[in-house]
Amino acid sequence: MNFEVQGIRVNISRAHRWKLRPHPKIRQGKKLMVIILDGWGEQIPDEYNAIHVAKTPMMDELKKTAPDRWRLLRAHGLSVGLPSDEDMGNSEVGHNALGAGRIFEQGAGLVDSALKTGKIYEGEGFKYIQQAFAKNTVHFVGLLSDGGVHSRANQLSALLKGCVNRGAKRLRVHVLLDGRDVAPGSAIKYVEALESELEELRKGGIDAWIASGGGRMAVTMDRYENDWSIVKRGYDAQVKGEAPHKFSSCGEALKKLLEMDPKLNDQYFPPFVIIDSIGQPIGPIVDDDAVVTFNFRADRMVMAAKAFELEIFDKFDRGKLPKIKYVGMLQYDSDLKLPKKYLVSPPQIDKTSGEYLIHNNIKTFACSETVKFGHVTFVWNGNRSGQFSHSMEKYVQIPSDVGIAFNMKPEMKAIAIAEKACDALASGKWDQVRVNLANGDMVGHTGDLNATVIGCEAVDQAVKIMLDAVEVVGGIFLITADHGNGEDMVKRNLKTGAPILDKGGKFQVLTSHTCNPVPIIIGGKGLQKGVRFRRDLPGAGLANVAATFINLHGFEAPWDYEPSLIEVLD
Ligand SMILES: O=C(O)[C@H](O)COP(=O)(O)O
Numbered sequence: 001m002n003f004e005v006q007g008i009r010v011n012i013s014r015a016h017r018w019k020l021r022p023h024p025k026i027r028q029g030k031k032l033m034v035i036i037l038d039g040w041g042e043q044i045p046d047e048y049n050a051i052h053v054a055k056t057p058m059m060d061e062l063k064k065t066a067p068d069r070w071r072l073l074r075a076h077g078l079s080v081g082l083p084s085d086e087d088m089g090n091s092e093v094g095h096n097a098l099g100a101g102r103i104f105e106q107g108a109g110l111v112d113s114a115l116k117t118g119k120i121y122e123g124e125g126f127k128y129i130q131q132a133f134a135k136n137t138v139h140f141v142g143l144l145s146d147g148g149v150h151s152r153a154n155q156l157s158a159l160l161k162g163c164v165n166r167g168a169k170r171l172r173v174h175v176l177l178d179g180r181d182v183a184p185g186s187a188i189k190y191v192e193a194l195e196s197e198l199e200e201l202r203k204g205g206i207d208a209w210i211a212s213g214g215g216r217m218a219v220t221m222d223r224y225e226n227d228w229s230i231v232k233r234g235y236d237a238q239v240k241g242e243a244p245h246k247f248s249s250c251g252e253a254l255k256k257l258l259e260m261d262p263k264l265n266d267q268y269f270p271p272f273v274i275i276d277s278i279g280q281p282i283g284p285i286v287d288d289d290a291v292v293t294f295n296f297r298a299d300r301m302v303m304a305a306k307a308f309e310l311e312i313f314d315k316f317d318r319g320k321l322p323k324i325k326y327v328g329m330l331q332y333d334s335d336l337k338l339p340k341k342y343l344v345s346p347p348q349i350d351k352t353s354g355e356y357l358i359h360n361n362i363k364t365f366a367c368s369e370t371v372k373f374g375h376v377t378f379v380w381n382g383n384r385s386g387q388f389s390h391s392m393e394k395y396v397q398i399p400s401d402v403g404i405a406f407n408m409k410p411e412m413k414a415i416a417i418a419e420k421a422c423d424a425l426a427s428g429k430w431d432q433v434r435v436n437l438a439n440g441d442m443v444g445h446t447g448d449l450n451a452t453v454i455g456c457e458a459v460d461q462a463v464k465i466m467l468d469a470v471e472v473v474g475g476i477f478l479i480t481a482d483h484g485n486g487e488d489m490v491k492r493n494l495k496t497g498a499p500i501l502d503k504g505g506k507f508q509v510l511t512s513h514t515c516n517p518v519p520i521i522i523g524g525k526g527l528q529k530g531v532r533f534r535r536d537l538p539g540a541g542l543a544n545v546a547a548t549f550i551n552l553h554g555f556e557a558p559w560d561y562e563p564s565l566i567e568v569l570d
């Protein structure tokens with residue numbers, strides 16, 4: 001559409017037309033069930049592939065019986081906006097791509113560029129913390145590893161140096177140990193590397209130390225408000241200098257805590273505080289200090305950001321809130337403007353499929369359990385809080401188990417989610433019913449192969465329940481995943497694919513995601529005859545899914561979306 005402003009002819013970009021054209025061949029009005037299997041990739045079918053070992057009759061049948069409606073998608077690296085194809089996929093980038101139908105450069109890459117160009121030091125966020133450089137301490141809180149999912153250690157190193165070069169004199173790092181996006185037991189390697197970097201800084205006259213720490217699943221990095229006690233433990237250690245364990249260095253902390261519990265995985269380490277020779281914590285956060293949370297990914301930092309920043313806060317007793325200059329590596333929630341100040345702007349993910357759907361009268365019901373709830377809502381909608389329309393969308397959260405590792409109850413809430421989805425479908429109120437089943441991922445991250453097998457079996461049962469409901473209403477289903485995890489529970493020789501065994505012949509556990517592709521399957525009575533996957537998109541990835549389901553709703557996809565995966569044969 002064209003119009004004139006001050007004599008200049010303006011063409012309103014087609015992207016701003018929310019109304020979608022009817023698909024020339026696919027009818028509107030069919031109910032669509034979209035099922036995201038979190039952490040469900042495709043990999044060599046051997047004994048370390050929990051999805052293969054699991055009895056999954058439903059998923060097996062779908063793969064065997066519909067070759068034209070089953071294919072693989074790329075779910076890692078450049079296909080989901082990560083810096084390189086060495087980067088495994090993750091829930092945030094995966095669900096962003098699924099919901100937005102396009103690939104956006106993600107936090108990892110945005111921070112890399114801002115550090116490389118030096119832009120990070122020119123922004124408002126950096127100037128804010130710089131006020132503390134001369135007389136106060138700058139604290140860095142975040143995940144210490146090179147997993148690249150939530151943070152990266154080389155970005156922390158660059159930032160520490162960048163602060164010192166610009167006048168910071170006193171630095172404290174509050175480390176969160178990983179063992180989830182990287183190998184269990186590898187925390188010591190990252191701690192040693194950081195300790196030697198801080199030692200170098202000390203040689204240059206900078207007062208720089210690790211001040212506290214703990215495992216990421218026990219300290220600070222909870223998400224979607226599942227368990228505030230995790231954030232409290234972090235706050236107590238980082239701000240108040242209080243923790244059940246006190247040591248004279250972080251290296252000593254890791255060693256001693258492992259002696260006390262040799263099976264302890266990095267991600268579950270209890271909180272600890274580093275103390276000086278007279279037993280005082282060496283780096284509590286006090287008035288006028290600056291604090292940087294150096295994770296770029298939002299979901300597991302939002303709660304800590306609230307604890308550091310919100311004046312009105314009732315989740316736990318913070319005591320007297322110090323007056324700090326707090327910034328996030330990124331802004332973690334742009335709707336809540338949280339935190340107010342940040343070092344790098346987050347990706348601007350606009351015009352997501354959810355917004356198109358409501359403009360085209362497609363009503364959506366989304367559901368998952370707490371630990372993945374934000375994935376199928378907030379992240380799916382381009383990191384946007386709440387619904388686009390209260391009357392046309394409903395989001396339901398099933399409470400996750402709290403206080404246990406998920407290998408203790410690997411079935412998680414898969415069946416409860418499936419039942420909710422079936423009720424939603426049967427109610428006739430919703431055109432798209434979207435769920436996320438967490439098991440392949442959350443149980444996979446524990447590294448417990450047997451439990452992951454049980455978790456994957458629960459997923460298969462849940463899928464069957466939902467597909468039966470689709471059948472009853474004559475609808476369509478689309479099943480896919482956000483990245484791999486459960487299909488590979490062992491570290492492998494990268495060239496041969498053979499599992500790496502330790503000296504005792506035991507396999508080395510893989511707790512992280514993978515770079516494997518994920519399946520996508522479409523079907524159901526309501527799927528029009530002749531619909532099949534195109535054969536000309538061999539490199540397609542998660543960003544191609546949104547155009548696909550928009551087609552299945554009977555519309556043409558927006559012109560700037562990655563191409564749809566389907567074609568209709570006459
Ligand atoms: O946060 C986590 O649990 C892991 O680092 C990544 O898992 P997710 O991307 O599946 O959430």
Ligand SMILES: [Mn+2]
Nearest residue numbers: 038039091482
């Ligand atoms: Mn995931």
Ligand SMILES: [Mn+2]
Nearest residue numbers: 039441442445
């Ligand atoms: Mn995961």
